Amino acid sequence: MAPAKWTYSNIDYMKHQLRQLGFGYDWSRELATCRPEYYRWEQWLFTELYKKGLVYRKNSVVNWDPVDQTVLANEQVIDGRGWRSGALVERREIPQWFVRITDYADELLEELDGMESWPEQVRTMQRNWIGRSHGVRFAFPYELDGKQEKLWVYTTRVDTIMGITFCAVAAEHPLARHAARSNPELAVFVEECRQGSVAEADLATMEKRGMPTDITVTHPLTGEQIPVWVGNYVLWGYGEGAVMAVPAHDERDFHFAKMYGLEIKQVIQLPEERFSTDAWQEWYADKGNGVCVNSGPYNGLDYSAAVDAIAADLAAKGLGEKQVQYRLRDWGVSRQRYWGSPIPMVHCDKCGIVPVPVEDLPVTLPEDVEFDATGGSPIKKMPEWYRTSCPQCGGDAERETDTFDTFMESSWYYARYACPDSDQAMLDERADYWLPVDHYIGGIEHAILHLLYARFYHKLMRDSGLVKSDEPFTRLLTQGMVVAETYYRQLTDGSLQWFNPTEVERELGDRGQVISARLKSDGKPVEIGGIEKMSKSKNNGIDPQTMIDRFGADTVRLYTMFTSPPDQSLEWSDEGVEGAHRFLRRLWGLAWSRREELADATIVASDFNDAQKADRREIHAALKQACFDYDRQQFNTVVSACMKVVNTLYKLGDSAADRTLLREGFGFVLQLLAPIAPHIAHALWRELKYGEDILESHWPEADEDALKLESIQYVVQVNGKVRARIQIAADAQQSAIEEAAQTDENVRKFIGDAQIRKVILVPGKLVNIVAK
Known part of the structure; x- marks a missing residue:
């Protein structure tokens, strides 16, 4: 299918699905x-x-994909291969x-x-990607074919310049190409390097390999001849395409030098530490606490002083200067x-x-x-x-x-x-x-x-x-990924064939984890690949359309909002979808079973008994918490609050006060659910005569008076040990609270003839009587 036809077809399909899901987009x-x-x-x-x-x-x-061109x-x-073609x-x-x-x-x-x-x-990821660094750019002079040239490098650790024992250049560097002309073995290695990825992540994890070029450059401060190697870890087009190597104080260089038997020269020392070339130690790379050693005129200088002195000496020779550089590279916008x-x-x-x-x-x-x-x-x-x-x-x-x-x-x-x-x-x-x-x-x-x-x-x-x-x-807001189980078989050519979870029959363990799986079509086992981000490549995506057709759009929306906070990954579970569907059916069942009371807006009671006051307090507390959670985008706890209110509503009786609470609480639930499950909320709002359009209703606010407690239970301690629990009026003064605690029969028994030295009051919670 032509890309245009495929794209426009997908747009039509997705628009239809988005409309079904009830998203309030301005399609104009x-x-x-x-x-x-x-x-x-x-x-x-x-x-x-x-x-x-x-x-x-x-x-x-x-990075060039030779198959997709x-x-x-x-x-x-x-892993060194094109994500789509699989080609090297x-x-x-x-x-x-x-x-x-x-x-x-x-x-x-x-x-x-x-x-x-x-x-x-x-923000941290962007700071690191932009990667502003303060360092020194300097040159190693050399002669090649009778011409005076310079090999430029950039480093943030010029304080270690006296510990350079080799330089490494990218395979595409002119020095590498020049050396490869007369060295067939090096030419093969250079070509191998050119086959690899230019991704920094791949370079960081790949085995570091290299070959000598038989070319040397001159150390800019000591005049020593420094050998030049080609390294597969050096990127052409990144910085200068060349790096100085200080094996004693760079972990990558250390392991490279150990592999090829190159000199490791210590030039930084920390107090009470002992340097050894036997194994890498973290302090070798410390630039904040050490001083220069084995560095001639720079001995004893700390990092900042050494950088200043060395940069000045390089500048005096016309071979370097301080620079600010960036890890960020210009945006390559060409695609073939x-x-x-x-x-x-x-x-x-x-x-x-x-x-x-x-x-x-x-x-x-x-x-x-x-x-x-x-x-x-x-x-x-x-x-x-x-x-x-x-x-x-x-x-x-x-x-x-x-x-x-x-x-x-x-x-x-x-x-x-x-x-x-x-x-x-x-x-x-x-x-x-x-x-x-x-x-x-x-x-x-x-x-x-x-x-x-x-x-x-x-x-x-x-x-x-x-x-x-x-x-x-x-x-x-960075939302989490939708993740799901993956299943595959390895084919004879070593490639993997991935199967959609809907094609697999699973066996679950005691904790609900997948312990074995078989392909439904042939009954044979498949490998369990673990939980990964839904993707076409792993074939573990779920088309929302199948769920919409089976459970309805509101179930899919509710499940997505309820299963995890929006900034965390959501592990897809068919069982979880069914649970969301059960809640909506329960909501609908409550509306149907008490439709007459719910639709009767004339029932208004203001006198509530203690149990009804507690129910109303619970309803309004859930409403207040849900409004707070909406503001902080914790939609999963909004749904939890709705579930709590529905549980409370199911317990209400048939009195006028109960019916008042039922209509009030159910209206709150519909309004809270409207952004999450709009279709059922809109339909019930109309059917139960709350109003014409739920979207035009005022957002509910908790009644602060309903949240007030008439009495509060205090824990009473004597010398730190709980001796009683007493119920006190919520607006009682401190003196009345202390008196009630001291006159409690059980408390008096434990105080006995002792003298009360101090009374500690934690408002709304605790009274501690200290007596001796």
């Missing part, structure tokens, strides 16, 4: 980011950013388009401190796949790269395409699409055939909701009325991708005069 603002009327504006902004110098094109080392994001590389990922250097997010690194970092309505975990917004650039042999003029936008993606077995994007094979004329000189030219990373579309859709019908501008004055978004909901997995890109894109729009606000989202 609906937009689809794959439609030209939407992406024309990001194409326009891209060309404007290009004119400002905020967009550029350069060669970059990427496209670049993969680091997150799409799993290659490193490949290709031209890519970038947006200069690093120009905004300081602002993106510093504004996090003021975003107090964002979870601290998300078909499905995406075309990048609005034209390549002309005479004029170079030329942006498409605004009057020719959008550059529309052809939707009626055919795919073949060779893989890759079909538009690269459509000369009738990519051949064009240069907007500048009118000569023959070709369109850019890469498409935008789809994070481009998701980085500004929220703003377009404010003016979805604007056809004269990307945004209009309505955007400033609605923005920033008051409350944004998204998963924690978006912390360093979508949420960071959206913040950056908002600032690009601000600096282009499209919005006035600095940040897109005032408040952020």
